[in-house]
Structures are given as C-alpha cells and as structure tokens.
Amino acid sequence: MATVSSEPEEVVRVSELLETSYDVNLLHIQSNLFDPVQHGLKPEFRLTNFTDLKGVQPPDINGFPNVHHVHANAPVGTGNLTSASLSPIGIGLDSCLIPLRHLGLYLVQTTDFFYPLVDDPYMMGKIAAANVLSDLYAMGVTECDNVLMILASSQKFTAEERDVVMPLIIQGFRDCAVEAGTSINGGQTVINPWVTIGGTASSIVRAEEIIPPDGAQPGDVLILTKPLGTQIAVNAHQWLTTNPEKAAKVRTILTDEEVKQAYLRAMHIMARLNRNAAKLMHVHGAHAATDITGFGLMGHAENLARNQKCAVMFIIQNMPVIAKMGQVARMFPGFGFLQGRSAETSGGLLVCMPRNKAAGFIADYKRLEGHPAWIIGSVERGDRNAKIIDKVRIIDVPSHDTADKLW
Amino acid sequence: MATVSSEPEEVVRVSELLETSYDVNLLHIQSNLFDPVQHGLKPEFRLTNFTDLKGVQPPDINGFPNVHHVHANAPVGTGNLTSASLSPIGIGLDSCLIPLRHLGLYLVQTTDFFYPLVDDPYMMGKIAAANVLSDLYAMGVTECDNVLMILASSQKFTAEERDVVMPLIIQGFRDCAVEAGTSINGGQTVINPWVTIGGTASSIVRAEEIIPPDGAQPGDVLILTKPLGTQIAVNAHQWLTTNPEKAAKVRTILTDEEVKQAYLRAMHIMARLNRNAAKLMHVHGAHAATDITGFGLMGHAENLARNQKCAVMFIIQNMPVIAKMGQVARMFPGFGFLQGRSAETSGGLLVCMPRNKAAGFIADYKRLEGHPAWIIGSVERGDRNAKIIDKVRIIDVPSHDTADKLW
Numbered sequence: 034m035a036t037v038s039s040e041p042e043e044v045v046r047v048s049e050l051l052e053t054s055y056d057v058n059l060l061h062i063q064s065n066l067f068d069p070v071q072h073g074l075k076p077e078f079r080l081t082n083f084t085d086l087k088g089v090q091p092p093d094i095n096g097f098p099n100v101h102h103v104h105a106n107a108p109v110g111t112g113n114l115t116s117a118s119l120s121p122i123g124i125g126l127d128s129c130l131i132p133l134r135h136l137g138l139y140l141v142q143t144t145d146f147f148y149p150l151v152d153d154p155y156m157m158g159k160i161a162a163a164n165v166l167s168d169l170y171a172m173g174v175t176e177c178d179n180v181l182m183i184l185a186s187s188q189k190f191t192a193e194e195r196d197v198v199m200p201l202i203i204q205g206f207r208d209c210a211v212e213a214g215t216s217i218n219g220g221q222t223v224i225n226p227w228v229t230i231g232g233t234a235s236s237i238v239r240a241e242e243i244i245p246p247d248g249a250q251p252g253d254v255l256i257l258t259k260p261l262g263t264q265i266a267v268n269a270h271q272w273l274t275t276n277p278e279k280a281a282k283v284r285t286i287l288t289d290e291e292v293k294q295a296y297l298r299a300m301h302i303m304a305r306l307n308r309n310a311a312k313l314m315h316v317h318g319a320h321a322a323t324d325i326t327g328f329g330l331m332g333h334a335e336n337l338a339r340n341q342k343c344a345v346m347f348i349i350q351n352m353p354v355i356a357k358m359g360q361v362a363r364m365f366p367g368f369g370f371l372q373g374r375s376a377e378t379s380g381g382l383l384v385c386m387p388r389n390k391a392a393g394f395i396a397d398y399k400r401l402e403g404h405p406a407w408i409i410g411s412v413e414r415g416d417r418n419a420k421i422i423d424k425v426r427i428i429d430v431p432s433h434d435t436a437d438k439l440w
Numbered sequence: 441m442a443t444v445s446s447e448p449e450e451v452v453r454v455s456e457l458l459e460t461s462y463d464v465n466l467l468h469i470q471s472n473l474f475d476p477v478q479h480g481l482k483p484e485f486r487l488t489n490f491t492d493l494k495g496v497q498p499p500d501i502n503g504f505p506n507v508h509h510v511h512a513n514a515p516v517g518t519g520n521l522t523s524a525s526l527s528p529i530g531i532g533l534d535s536c537l538i539p540l541r542h543l544g545l546y547l548v549q550t551t552d553f554f555y556p557l558v559d560d561p562y563m564m565g566k567i568a569a570a571n572v573l574s575d576l577y578a579m580g581v582t583e584c585d586n587v588l589m590i591l592a593s594s595q596k597f598t599a600e601e602r603d604v605v606m607p608l609i610i611q612g613f614r615d616c617a618v619e620a621g622t623s624i625n626g627g628q629t630v631i632n633p634w635v636t637i638g639g640t641a642s643s644i645v646r647a648e649e650i651i652p653p654d655g656a657q658p659g660d661v662l663i664l665t666k667p668l669g670t671q672i673a674v675n676a677h678q679w680l681t682t683n684p685e686k687a688a689k690v691r692t693i694l695t696d697e698e699v700k701q702a703y704l705r706a707m708h709i710m711a712r713l714n715r716n717a718a719k720l721m722h723v724h725g726a727h728a729a730t731d732i733t734g735f736g737l738m739g740h741a742e743n744l745a746r747n748q749k750c751a752v753m754f755i756i757q758n759m760p761v762i763a764k765m766g767q768v769a770r771m772f773p774g775f776g777f778l779q780g781r782s783a784e785t786s787g788g789l790l791v792c793m794p795r796n797k798a799a800g801f802i803a804d805y806k807r808l809e810g811h812p813a814w815i816i817g818s819v820e821r822g823d824r825n826a827k828i829i830d831k832v833r834i835i836d837v838p839s840h841d842t843a844d845k846l847w
Binding site: 085086128129131133134135138140142143144145146147148176178179181183188218219220221223224225226227229231233235237239 | 492493535536538540541542545547549550551552553554555583585586588590595625626627628630631632633634636638640642644646
C-alpha cells in the first residue's frame with residue numbers, strides 16, 4: 034500500500050471542530066447486557082452459541098469463484114433502460130438497480146442475513162434490519178417500500194429458549210423497520226442448526242431518488258458516518274468469557290467494564306440506521322457512497338473507487354474508532370484494523386462529497402442523528418484505488434470518559 | 441372432514457378426455473440420476489446428506505406463533521392505496537402485494553428457500569428457482585423483474601465437493617430464471633451447516649397484471665396444473681438407500697426402477713415453471729389461484745377458500761398423482777396423501793375458473809407446456825372451506841407405461 038504524507042489542512046480543521054463537541058450528545062441506548070435469567074432462561078444461555086462463527090465475521094466468499102461470475106454475467110433486468118441517466122448495477126456494490134418496464138422507474142433491491150454476533154436477541158434483530166436497509170441508503174435511497182424477513186430458529190433451541198428468543202429477534206427487526214418508515218410484508222421462517230436473521234429490502238424509485246455510486250470528483254472529501262471497530266469490540270467482549278488467554282491480554286490495557294462499554298457502543302452503532310445519512314447526501318450534493326460492512330473500511334473504499342467514472346484515488350487520513358478499540362487493535366494485529374481490513378457489521382456510510390459541502394453535512398447529521406460524522410480523507414486524481422496514509426490518525430469515539438453517557 | 445358424494449358429470453368428462461391423450465407428450469427431461477463419480481466425487485456423495493431434514497418436508501411453523509402475528513400486524517406498504525381495485529395482501533397467501541408511491545403500481549414480492557431434497561445439485565437449483573417464482577405466478581403475475589439468490593454452502597463440504605456442487609446449484613437456479621425470462625441481480629452467499637438454496641422474486645406491476653386470489657365464484661371449477669406426490673416419490677427413493685425397512689415395504693409393490701422413474705418425474709415436476717399456467721389464467725379469465733407447496737393440496741385449498749370474497753366451498757373430486765405413488769401413499773398413511781396433506785415442493789397452481797373456460801385452458805396449457813392439467817373439483821356455495829369427497833379418484837400420471845417417454 035502506497036502512503037501519502039500530506040494531510041490536507043481542512044480535513045483536520047473540520048474533524049477537530051467536531052471532536053470538541055460530539056461528546057455532549059445524549060444517548061438513549063440500552064446500557065445493560067441482555068440477561069437471560071430475566072427472561073426465564075438459564076444464566077449460561079448465549080445467543081452467539083447458536084452458530085459456530087464467532088463475532089463479527091469477514092464475509093467468506095473464497096472458493097465461490099462461480100458465484101460472482103454468475104451474478105456478473107446475468108442479463109440485467111427484463112425491461113429496457115428507459116432513462117439514459119442510470120446504468121444498471123449488478124452485485125458489485127450495495128444494491129442492484131434494475132430499470133423497470135414502467136417508464137422512468139427503477140427497482141433498487143438488496144438481501145443480507147447472518148448469524149448471531151451479539152447475545153442480545155432484540156438488538157440482533159435491530160442490527161439485522163439496519164444492516165439490510167443500509168444497502169439502500171448507500172445509494173441515496175431513503176424510502177424502502179417493503180422488507181421481507183428471513184429467519185431461522187435453531188434446531189438446538191429448547192422450546193423455552195425458542196419461545197423467548199425468536200419473538201425478541203423479530204421484535205427488534207420489526208422495530209427497526211418501523212423506525213425506517215417501512216414495514217415487513219412477507220418472509221420465510223425455517224429451522225436450521227444456526228440461528229439466522231436478515232431480509233430483503235426493496236424500493237421502487239425515480240432516477241432522482243438515487244445517487245449512483247460513481248460520481249466522485251477529485252477535490253471531494255470522504256465522510257464516514259459511524260465509528261469503526263465493531264468487530265474488535267464484539268470479539269473482545271466475547272473473549273472475556275470464552276478465551277482466557279486473549280482475555281488476559283485485553284485486561285492488561287482495559288477493565289472488563291470498559292470492554293462491556295465498547296460492546297454496548299458497538300451494538301448501538303450497528304443498530305443505527307443510515308437513513309439520515311442518505312437524506313443528507315441529497316441535501317448536500319453527495320457524489321457517491323457505499324456502506325462499510327464485512328470487507329472493512331479499505332475493502333469497501335477500494336470497491337467504491339474501482340466503480341468511479343473519474344480516475345480518482347481515495348486517501349484515508351483519519352479512522353474514528355469506538356473508544357479504546359484502537360488500543361486493542363494494536364495488540365491484535367490479526368484484525369488488520371490499521372490497514373482498514375477489520376470487518377464491520379452495519380457500519381456507517383462512506384460518502385464522497387464536495388469539500389465545501391462537508392461541514393454542512395456533518396452539522397446537519399449531528400443535529401438529525403445525535404451523533405457525529407467525520408471527514409476521514411480526500412479524493413484525488415489516481416488509478417481508482419484507495420490508500421491509508423502512513424501515520425493514520427486514530428480518533429477515539431467518544432473522546433472523553435463519560436460515566437453516565439455513552440457519548 | 442365432511443364428504444360430498446355427487447361428482448359433477450362435466451368434471452369427469454373433461455378429465456377423461458385429457459387422460460386419453462396426455463401420454464403422447466414428449467419429455468426432454470433428465471433420464472438419469474446424478475452420478476457423483478462422473479463429477480469426480482466419491483460414489484457415496486449425496487447432496488441430501490447436507491441437511492438433517494430428509495425429503496420434501498412439510499413447513500415447520502409450529503412454535504412460532506409470534507412470527508405470523510408479527511407479519512399479520514405489520515402495517516402494509518408505505519404508500520397510499522392508489523387503486524381501489526386491489527387490497528394489500530400480507531403473508532397469508534403466496535406473495536405480498538404492496539401499493540407503491542407511484543400511481544397505479546404494485547410491488548408483488550416473495551421469498552422462499554430450503555435445504556436439499558434431491559441429490560442432483562443442478563436440479564436442486566432449478567427446483568428452488570421454480571419454487572420461488574411460483575408465488576408470483578399464483579397471483580397471475582407473469583413477468584418477474586428481479587431475482588435475488590439466497591445461497592449457503594455447507595461447512596461440511598470438502599473443498600472439492602463445494603467446487604463441484606455449488607456451481608451446479610447456481611447454474612440450475614440461473615437456467616430456470618433465464619427460462620422464466622428474468623435474471624438474477626444480487627443475492628447473498630454464506631457458509632452454513634446445511635446447504636441452502638432459494639431466493640426472492642419481485643415484480644412491479646399494474647393492477648391489470650394481477651389476478652387477486654379472492655374472486656372464486658360458485659359454479660367455478662378447480663384446475664390443478666401439476667400432478668401431486670412429489671414428497672412420496674422423493675422419500676420413497678431415499679428409503680431405497682437409507683431405510684431398509686420402508687424400502688422392503690415399497691419393494692412389495694414397486695421395482696426399484698419404478699421408484700427411480702417416479703423420483704425423476706418428481707424432480708422434473710418440481711423444476712417446471714408455473715408461468716404458462718399464469719399466462720393462461722389471464723387468457724381464460726381465472727378467478728383466483730394458489731400454488732401447492734408445503735401444506736399439501738388441502739392446506740393450500742383451505743387457505744385459498746378462506747380468502748374468498750364470496751362464501752364458497754372447494755370440493756375436490758380428483759387427485760392426479762405421479763404414477764404408482766398413490767399405491768405407496770396407501771401403504772404409508774402417514775403422508776396423509778388421501779387427505780390432501782402430503783407436502784409438495786414447487787407444485788402446480790390450483791386455479792378457480794369458470795366451468796365453460798376450463799376445457800380451453802387445459803387444451804392451451806397442454807399445447808404450451810407439453811403437459812396436462814386436470815379439473816380436480818368444483819366451487820360451490822359454502823363456508824369458505826375445502827373438502828375432499830369420500831371416494832376421491834386417484835389419477836395416475838402418466839396412465840400408460842412408456843419405456844422411453846416418461847409421459
């Protein structure tokens with residue numbers, strides 16, 4: 034990875050401005066861990082035991098060369114492209130974009146599902162819904178017309194566990210859909226060894242509702258709307274009870290309470306919708322965006338850069354991260370966090386927008402969302418790739434210790 | 441279940457007419473079983489070993505009271521109902537129907553996925569695609585605008601097995617989508633203990649493209665567009681290698697070759713699209729339809745009857761079944777076949793239509809599809825329920841032994 038040494042002055046200025054104020058935002062988030070006993074389950078019940086995959090996982094698509102081959106070669110849509118302004122988009126980015134038979138309309142659609150990565154069933158449902166909807170938001174689509182729910186209960190659940198856990202997952206999924214102004218009509222429920230939750234999000238839109246992910250311009254800045262580090266926080270928390278060796282290492286720098294706080298923050302971050310970010314992309318003239326999920330910041334930045342019409346390069350100078358998870362990342366280089374390779378689930382949007390619009394976007398975002406966004410880099414002329422500068426700046430979120438407010 | 445003794449004369453006449461001719465249809469279907477060795481796999485490789493659920497399974501939704509509760513209570517759609525002719529439809533029937541923000545348009549959408557029920561990966565892919573598309577066809581929707589593919593490879597596959605099997609499943613799924621005039625844009629691929637295949641089918645339509653499943657009239661007939669018995673054929677074939685006791689019982693009435701033929705027919709039936717049936721529903725003025733899947737003929741007939749605007753009763757007099765599977769059904773009453781409870785996968789459409797249109801529908805269907813459809817019953821005034829007559833007539837399909845043609 035090449036490095037870029039000059040850090041644009043303006044980037045620092047705007048992000049510093051924010052850093053001084055964002056910890057005043059109130060958080061009305063769950064401040065306690067899920068307690069199985071309160072729900073009549075055994076104290077040792079852990080939702081994350083109902084999959085063999087632990088924590089936030091990078092996507093495993095190795096060994097499926099033919100999967101993407103099939104997607105990429107499939108003819109796109111059944112109708113004719115009736116508007117010259119948008120090209121069909123296949124699986125490469127967040128959602129597919131299908132020109133419809135009905136003049137000027139497009140179907141924007143995505144599906145995503147996964148296994149338990151947190152132990153709180155309600156939060157797991159919310160995260161799954163926020164995650165699938167995020168693929169629409171990354172295209173600037175703010176209205177979802179329908180959600181289908183994909184659900185599997187575990188064959189290993191006792192009847193009691195199933196009757197407690199599955200309704201909570203469904204409730205979380207549904208509450209998040211309602212919060213997004215959409216609803217769940219249809220779905221499929223099966224029995225599986227591993228608990229599964231996810232869905233399909235669909236929107237039928239006019240061209241002007243979409244911000245195609247290919248319009249980045251040299252001189253744009255890169256904005257990120259959620260902090261990174263969900264994988265690190267979730268895994269570190271899991272190690273406390275499952276991996277004594279790694280837990281001992283974590284405890285050399287963090288208290289258990291600090292790990293728990295990071296985990297609660299991660300859950301809250303993953304459960305937040307990217308809808309306000311999508312709305313503000315329109316208000317402030319964003320040029321392109323993607324959401325940060327399984328491939329990590331760099332994986333998605335590279336993917337977005339590759340898709341640009343202009344020959345640009347994304348330069349990343351700042352990495353906002355859940356407080357203290359930067360330290361854990363340095364201790365466990367296997368996450369690849371400093372290289373931008375640590376997986377995220379339901380991460381923020383990475384938005385390319387004109388430099389002179391960024392401060393307005395960030396101010397409006399904070400007002401609407403109650404949370405900060407950060408300028409994390411810049412768009413320059415280049416070979417449609419992405420880079421992290423050598424001495425990337427890690428921004429702890431929140432920056433101050435707050436006992437009663439998470440940030 | 442009440443019984444009805446009178447068998448309308450016309451029903452018999454039309455179905456007899458067909459019975460004398462349908463065996464002349466040529467079949468270009470796979471006439472051999474999947475041979476793992478030909479694909480470089482061990483002879484004992486069986487795709488159906490990559491799930492614990494064996495054969496065609498009835499849906500397991502017991503113990504999920506809250507799932508349907510949630511679906512049923514979800515607000516429907518985000519837009520206003522702009523056409524008075526159609527009510528939104530939730531999860532009760534085959535697809536959801538969402539009025540869109542764009543005047544006069546509706547989103548018709550469905551998702552379905554399952555585990556391997558046959559050992560041929562390519563055919564498994566075709567069956568999964570035909571199955572999910574069928575939910576659109578049941579509503580008279582003939583054009584699918586997009587398919588998302590839902591796929592899980594088994595963590596228990598060797599790399600070699602995965603690289604042979606997954607591309608075949610994908611190819612089958614894709615070929616079926618292309619045959620349906622649609623395409624696959626998007627999807628999700630994961631690792632799971634059990635192999636999973638299915639998808640989402642979406643169509644954006646004007647009201648006139650939909651045949652709402654609530655218009656059955658007293659005096660209508662019931663037409664079925666595929667023979668029943670897929671569960672029996674698939675399970676009987678599986679018993680030959682996995683259940684010596686049941687296999688011995690089957691062998692008292694059938695040769696292994698006959699079981700194999702029934703299994704090949706079942707695969708072919710499940711892989712056939714219901715698209716021609718949907719097209720002809722429009723041509724011949726069908727009043728309502730559903731597709732026959734996991735709840736069996738009666739489960740779906742009851743569900744459809746419950747949904748009717750008119751107070752009607754569905755009376756079933758005939759049950760076309762894959763040749764010789766009626767005999768197996770009598771030997772294993774646990775299938776509940778004679779009560780219409782045997783599960784089907786990707787079964788035919790059950791169509792309500794005016795009696796005087798039925799012969800035209802059936803003739804056109806045979807010409808387009810190369811396979812017969814049957815009048816299996818009638819619609820009378822009643823309490824929105826369905827019944828099978830006491831001495832229901834089992835129609836073997838095909839009716840003649842044909843060594844070189846399957847039917």
